[in-house]
Amino acid sequence: xTASPTIRPARLDERSALEALIARSARALSVGDYDExxxxxxIGTVFxxxxxxxxxxxxxxxxxxxxxxxxxxxxxxxxxxxxxxRRDREPGFLxxxxxxxxxxxxxxxxxxxxxxxxxxxxxxxxAAARAAGFKALELMATLPGERMYxxxxxxxxxxxxxxxxxxxxIRFVPMRKDLE
Ligand SMILES: CC(C)(COP(=O)(O)OP(=O)(O)OC[C@H]1O[C@@H](n2cnc3c(N)ncnc32)[C@H](O)[C@@H]1OP(=O)(O)O)[C@@H](O)C(=O)NCCC(=O)NCCS
Numbered sequence: 766x767t768a769s770p771t772i773r774p775a776r777l778d779e780r781s782a783l784e785a786l787i788a789r790s791a792r793a794l795s796v797g798d799y800d801e802x803x804x805x806x807x808i809g810t811v812f813x814x815x816x817x818x819x820x821x822x823x824x825x826x827x828x829x830x831x832x833x834x835x836x837x838x839x840x841x842x843x844x845x846x847x848x849x850x851r852r853d854r855e856p857g858f859l860x861x862x863x864x865x866x867x868x869x870x871x872x873x874x875x876x877x878x879x880x881x882x883x884x885x886x887x888x889x890x891x892a893a894a895r896a897a898g899f900k901a902l903e904l905m906a907t908l909p910g911e912r913m914y915x916x917x918x919x920x921x922x923x924x925x926x927x928x929x930x931x932x933x934x935i936r937f938v939p940m941r942k943d944l945e
Contacts, residue, residue: 787836810850818840823839836872837868843855868887905938
């Protein structure tokens, strides 16, 4: 049955709860896509909260019965992916007239997977990016994420192997969706 979560902006005081949710989601929902050593390196560097988005009010959470069921956001900033701990962040803001808004860090609690929580957060992000004047969305998808984004109208280009440091690589898929 599809869930009907409440979508609201994430708060700074729930960052540690979100980090815990992200780690739990990544470990449970990436089975068969990434191995444990990749996840150990990814959590906290490429998978995790980007505090700038929380401060911007563009990182959203889905709550069901007052409990966190998922999180994800959009951004007018240039950084395409990654948590606070990522080394190669890109400073600066996007221009809605020419640039695509970024879709960032979607993670759903395993017990709520495949119940429409990711879709509900993405719908809210898409509406907000559209209202801010953006004409397209882009993101760097994980392999589990690619399946959802493709179902929701995003198109992928060739996968990339991202170097997370310490000898760990991870496969991601750049994706994009034009907004009508
Ligand atoms: C990717 C993720 C956010 C999807 O969240 P979700 O709430 O389960 O997604 P939804 O229920 O809204 O799925 C919408 C549609 O996407 C597709 N989809 C989602 N997960 C899928 C899967 N595991 N396999 C195949 N299709 C899938 C389906 O078409 C689904 O519709 P359906 O359930 O009616 O068939 C979730 O799996 C997750 O948190 N994964 C681990 C973290 C991660 O990699 N996040 C992505 C970062 S880019």
